Amino acid sequence: MGTAVAMHLARNGNETMLWGSEFDQGVLSDLTERRRHPGLPEFLPEALTVLRPDALAEAAENIDVAVLGAHSGGARTLARIVMEDTPSLPFVLGLAKGLEPETGKRMSEVFAEEVGHDRVAVMGGPALAPEIAQGLPTAVVMASSDREAADVCGRAFRGPSFDVEITDDVVGLEYCTVAKNVAAIGMGIVDGIGKTASTDYRNAKAALFTRAIHEVTEFVATLGGREETVLGLAGLGDTLVTSLGGRNRLYGELIGEGAPPDRALEDLNNRGMTVEGVDSARDIQRLVRRLDLHLAVHEQVFRVLFESAPPTSLLECIIGN
Secondary structure, three states: OHHHHHHHHHHOOOOOEEEOOHHHHHHHHHHHHHOEOOOOOOEOOOOOEEEOHHHHHHHHOOOOEEEEOOOHHHHHHHHHHHHHOOOOOOEEEEOOOOEOOOOOOEHHHHHHHHHOOOOEEEEEOOOOHHHHHHOOOEEEEEEOOOHHHHHHHHHHHOEOOEEEEEEOOHHHHHHHHHHHHHHHHHHHHHHHHHHHHOOOOHHHHHHHHHHHHHHHHHHHHHOOOOHHHHOOHHHHHHHHHHHHHOHHHHHHHHHHOOOOHHHHHHHHHHOOOOOOHHHHHHHHHHHHHHHOOOOHHHHHHHHHHHOOOOOOHHHHHHHHO
């Protein structure tokens, strides 16, 4: 996602540096020599400069916006690495979707703690990396408690094929990004069951999706977010696109076809894919218990992943809800 966003920003007329940390060594040679990320369909635009780990100071010189692309488990580490060689970051945009595994903190909280200010925005909505890399039409929402941060980041991203909405509902947006991945795993499980049974389960998937959105609405509202956020790009939009073609849906599909959850996860990790919905399923289960909520679809996905419930039990959950 970091590479895809950098490609878009460079095409959009921004002077853009794509800096890779030591954790990106596996793709840096492709980016610098072939000018292409192995997981994306397009070559890098000529205007995009790629920098290796030892060039962080150059990447951060006279920077306006730092876009931090890391999964939720590595977000704090990335921010700390950046801040070691960077005196200050005027504005920060986080791309990670999920909660910090050790603390349960939202990504905006993690980044604010590490960069030392609240001029932090986070991005949500239906934004698959391959389509961003191709320049296909995309609409996202950016949230921040600091309106200027959201506006500055929005201006950098807005373009002929890229729309940005602004909201101050940071809590709502970030908890949407957690719950939507779990719902997408559930959708994938039903797809996998259908492939094995040679049927599409269209009725079941429609019911699952609808009920999952109702559960996300209750979940977000209980935690202080707004219903309108769930029914917009950050909730409904992101859940739909992830359920149609994201990594979490693919992970669910492998499980629905019969792969044990741990083996399916290992398979995707070996292909360079991070499945954030696995940690998100744990996070939601922990929060559901604390808040005394009943989210049948999300809880059943958790049981399939961690308590050896059969994938078909998700269909029973739909019928019995």
